[in-house]
Amino acid sequence: MSTPVKAPRLRLAGRLxxxxxxxxxxxxxxxxxxxxxxxxxxxxxxxxxxAACAALAVVVLLVAVAAAAPLLARLGGWSPxxxxxxxxDPYLGGMPRGSFGGMGSTHWLGVEPVTGRDLFARVVxxxxxxxxxxxxxxxxxxxxxxxxxxxxxxxxxRVDTLLSRAMDLTMSFPSLIFMIAMxxxxxxxxxxxxxxxxxxxxxxxxxxxxxxxxxxxxxxHEYVDAAxxxxxxxxxILTREILPNVSGPVIAYTTLLVPGMISTEAALxxxxxxxxxxxxxxxxxxxxxxTYYDTDPMFFVIPSAFLFLAVLAFTVLxxxxxxxxxxxxxxx
Numbered sequence: 001m002s003t004p005v006k007a008p009r010l011r012l013a014g015r016l017x018x019x020x021x022x023x024x025x026x027x028x029x030x031x032x033x034x035x036x037x038x039x040x041x042x043x044x045x046x047x048x049x050x051a052a053c054a055a056l057a058v059v060v061l062l063v064a065v066a067a068a069a070p071l072l073a074r075l076g077g078w079s080p081x082x083x084x085x086x087x088x089d090p091y092l093g094g095m096p097r098g099s100f101g102g103m104g105s106t107h108w109l110g111v112e113p114v115t116g117r118d119l120f121a122r123v124v125x126x127x128x129x130x131x132x133x134x135x136x137x138x139x140x141x142x143x144x145x146x147x148x149x150x151x152x153x154x155x156x157x158r159v160d161t162l163l164s165r166a167m168d169l170t171m172s173f174p175s176l177i178f179m180i181a182m183x184x185x186x187x188x189x190x191x192x193x194x195x196x197x198x199x200x201x202x203x204x205x206x207x208x209x210x211x212x213x214x215x216x217x218x219x220x221h222e223y224v225d226a227a228x229x230x231x232x233x234x235x236x237i238l239t240r241e242i243l244p245n246v247s248g249p250v251i252a253y254t255t256l257l258v259p260g261m262i263s264t265e266a267a268l269x270x271x272x273x274x275x276x277x278x279x280x281x282x283x284x285x286x287x288x289x290x291t292y293y294d295t296d297p298m299f300f301v302i303p304s305a306f307l308f309l310a311v312l313a314f315t316v317l318x319x320x321x322x323x324x325x326x327x328x329x330x331x332x
Contacts, residue, residue, distance in 0.1 A: 042324045052320035058313035066128040073125065076108055078118035080125045080280050087111040093295075101298030109302050113292050119302055125280040126303065130310070133196050133275075134261035140200030142254050145207030150238055150246065152208070153215025164212075167205035175202035176267070183273035191275050199264050207253050214246040248325035255318035259311040266307055282307045 046052050065072065073079055087102050088094050094114035096102030101110030101119070109119040152163040179198050186194055218224065219242065227237050268274035269283030277284070282303045289300035 042321075045324045046320060049320050051316055055313040055316035055320070058309060059317055062127060062310055062313070063131065065124055066131045069124040069128040073118075073121040076118060076120045078107070078121045080117060080121040081278050082117065082121075084111060084116040084118065087116045088114065095296055101296050101302075103298070110298050112288075113296050113299060119299070122280045122285060123282075123303060123306055126282045126285060127306065127310075129192065129275055129279060129281050130262055130265055130283075130307075133192060133199070133265045134258050136196040137199040137203065137261045137265075138254060138257045140196065141203040141207060141257060142250065144200070145204035146211050146243075146246075146250055148204065149208035149211025150215050150242060153212040154219050154234070154238055154242060160212075163208070167208050170202060171205045173202065176264075178202065179264075179268060180271060180273050183268060191279065195265060195268060195274055199261060203257065203261070207250065207257070210249055210253055211246055214249055215242055218242050218245055252318065252322035252325045255314065255321050257318075259314040259318070262307070262310055262314070 046056070078084070084107070087097055087107060088111065089097050096111045096113060096116075098104055103110045107118050107120065109123060111118060112122070148163050148167070152160040179202065182198050183191075183194065224237060224241050227241050232240075265274060265281070266283030266286070269281040270287040272287065275281035275284055285303040286300065286307070289296075289303065293300040
């Protein structure tokens with residue numbers, strides 16, 4: 001009787017078993033990827049985008065500057081309302097002494113013409129006001145818009161009709177004109193709180209439409225039907241089943257809302273109906289600097305540069321998050 005020949009596949013299996021222990025098998029990466037959550041994958045994708053990482057660093061720095069505005073102003077040695085008469089030249093129409101708008105060891109970013117107020121202190125306090133209004137207005141828009149959108153998409157019928165018409169009605173208003181009118185009429189109310197409420201009032205329909213569309217595509221999924229059959233209440237289904245699945249587009253849209261809110265606050269303050277002195281604001285500073293752009297350009301450049309940097313950083317970060325968290329709604 002002849003000796004049986006071993007099958008080639010056995011020799012192949014033997015070679016696979018003899019692989020060095022430090023060498024990964026082909027399916028190791030897929031197994032490891034399966035254990036990574038969606039937010040960890042999003043963070044890894046974000047870290048690979050250099051522009052997004054730079055924008056995130058700028059955003060974190062601006063938020064830190066806004067949060068530490070009183071401390072930074074004390075380090076600079078000046079408050080935003082302190083006048084330094086020695087820093088301006090009365091014989092030159094109140095222009096700052098020295099080059100680049102009076103920049104130096106005493107005033108790091110120079111001084112304001114005529115008054116001599118320290119620009120560094122005004123800029124950091126302006127960051128605090130601008131970001132506070134932008135974040136608070138964005139929070140109002142996200143909460144109201146998400147609530148309206150998820151309710152319209154899930155309940156449908158009359159609820160959807162009523163909320164959809166409210167979205168259309170709000171979006172039909174010329175928002176900037178109405179903001180100017182409302183801010184001009186209300187004189188004795190806290191300007192920061194009023195601006196936050198007015199900006200938030202006209203901003204919620206956009207995110208409500210996004211959330212409504214996502215909810216319409218999710219309400220007939222199996223896990224929603226299973227929760228309904230299991231006796232879960234509508235509130236539990238909305239908060240436990242649907243809301244987590246629309247969180248990606250909501251976060252991406254939220255990041256894109258912030259630069260628009262910053263620009264709106266700056267525009268209202270620039271037109272003189274927003275934040276008023278002695279409260280500092282980038283838009284207010286740019287409005288005051290228009291008179292001196294040819295004689296003291298640094299007074300115009302510094303707040304404009306901070307405003308441009310903030311809007312650019314939030315826009316780049318928002319675009320990156322949209323492509324990662326909401327690829328279907330991203331750029332084509």
